[in-house]
Amino acid sequence: MAAVPICMDNALLVTDSYKVTHHLQYPPGTTTVYSYFECRGGKFPEVVFFGLQYLLKKWLVGPVISREKIVEAKEFYKLHFGQDCFNEEGWNYILKEHGGRIPIRIHAVAEGTIVPVKNVLFSVENTDPKVPWITNWFETLLVQVWYPLTVATNSRAQKEIIAKYLLETADNLQGLPFKLHDFGFRGSTSVESAAIGGAAHLVNFMGTDTIAGIVCARKYYGCKMAGNSIPAAEHSTITSWGKSGEAHAFRNMLEKFPKGLVAVVSDSYDIWNACEKVWGQELRDLVIKRGKGGNTLVIRPDSGEPADVVVKVLTILSKAFGVVKNSKGFKQLPPYIRVIQGDGISYESITAILERMKKLEWSAENITFGSGGALLQRLDRDTQKCAYKCSYAVIDGKPTNVFKQPVTDLGKKSKKGRLSLEYDHGKYRTVEEGKGDPAKDVLMPVFENGKLLREFTFEEIRARAEISILKQSTNKSK
Incomplete structure (x- = not known):
């Protein structure tokens, strides 16, 4: 019909x-x-x-x-x-x-x-x-x-957490606007919810992969470009090279994107081997050479218990690339290599990850977060108990x-x-x-x-x- x-x-x-x-x-x-x-x-x-x-x-x-x-x-x-x-x-x-x-x-x-x-x-x-x-x-x-x-409120609360740990463990807050990246488009209930939710997150941060949010900010709030992103790999662009070709896939990312930041998902098979053997040995010289131009490789684990995975990845990378201690006595990887944790990120887990890093003397400067469902979807009207009520009327001329x-x-x-x-x-x-x-x-x-x-x-x-x-x-x- x-x-x-x-x-x-x-x-x-x-x-x-x-x-x-x-x-x-x-x-x-x-x-x-x-x-x-x-x-x-x-x-x-x-x-x-x-x-x-x-x-x-x-x-x-x-x-x-x-x-x-x-x-x-x-x-x-x-x-x-x-x-x-x-x-x-x-x-x-x-x-x-x-x-x-x-x-x-x-x-x-x-x-x-x-x-x-x-x-x-x-x-x-x-x-x-x-x-x-x-x-x-x-x-x-x-x-x-x-x-x-509610999205803007939740996003801002996470900004306060990250700022707190940067103040305690890093030399400055310069990277804060890009410390929580929006990965939420695909997990939203609709394009419209991704748009308005994505725009709400951008009230607090500058990093996003939710293009609908940028469009919303542009159309309804007059912002020419509200958010930025970088070239990044997904599992299909790595696994299509085959398990034995993972190093070639990683090398391809560095060669195809020789300038600026580039993010490479590295847990397709064995994140520990990827960090220690592939990034830390086979491609180490290329990573360092690329970094001399002020360019940065961002390694993305995408599975496992977030706090455990992050500190272990940092430790492995530190053995391959070395660390320095900042003015507050916390360890930092060289500026050409960083980590983004994009799995299981929420208001609660960010605190757990950063607290674990702090206890092990890692600066919050080493990490960026990507959040999807918890940022744009794991909320409802009762998160902040929102209500609309009548409080006044005029009836027969009487207030x-x-x-x-x-x-x-x-x-x-x-x-x-x-x-x-x-x-x-x-x-x-x-x-x-x-x-x-x-x-x-x-x-x-x-x-x-x-x-x-x-x-x-x-x-x-x-x-x-x-x-x-x-x-x-x-x-x-x-």
Whole structure:
């Protein structure tokens, strides 16, 4: 049977089913519905706010409602519910009176801002009293900011760990922006999730193989080139030479890419033999010769228990190529040879690897990490307990504070009234019931009636999200 055509960018179809019926459920006389988004807790005590601009520009900027889309949605929902409960009149009103532009107002904290959990991050309210239901129609879409926000938060937390160990065991932090490389494209649930998740990681780091993330940062945040990569081997390009030809495959990598960094996966058969006999003996002179031009070979183990494998690889390489001790007394391989661990990398395992290296007097400068599933996929909305709740309404002209307080889980208690996010003396706090000081409120208008009011560049987002130690060093240099 032929597929029935449907418009995949129809904003009337990016909501949960039950919301189609909610226009009939608010109290009579309701003219305003005001809702907010927050992280109610979770794995990390603070979050990087990122990704709202992407959602707004992709779905809500401009005249996004048309007569054709309304007709399509009406037919679709009639089939879906088995009855006609779609608010055709309301959407026709928006088309006629607002030219198809969504009559909501959004105030948000600037993207890239680091905010402790349990604080408001953005608020949404209708601007036309005849369509109060529209505020929560778009909850489903807007809550999806949880994903880029959580990826950026997780990525930044790993940056803080790596920075800590570099401070303790290396001479400087110069290599930090490239210490966690995004390997997550193939493990993502879709190209779109790889794009926004990949961009979220690039808020903190400069290394990626997730091209979709770079494209996203370019299209939605105006960044010409957000991330970099290097020539690198995969198992097929090594194993296609055969087991007896592994050394020829390695040599080919050095000869085909004589300049700059090149990464070579080396565990296809025996990582210990590859490091000791092939890299450390057969190709040793070529590696050293290549390194004299300031070029670097990066050896990639890709199996085994990460901490055990990394320190053993470093030890084998040190016997072949030697080591020096830096100013802090930690061992470093020559600058022309490094290691990248790209298997089993997560927030937890990075700490374990770096701690083991430190105990054995290896500098964190020797290693770079590549992360896939744990970086872009091993998270969900509950990682930071993201929620969107109504906190204020106007009913029959009367302002009403709205909240929930379930006796079975007080952690889900919601905030009351209009909210502001105040920043004072280096701390954020959410003020409820409209009692905030506008002069201290950092929530700013970012969207109103189909128009993007404030556009954040990737450069300024990165600057806001920078970890404290680097912000301090930047300020000192100024």
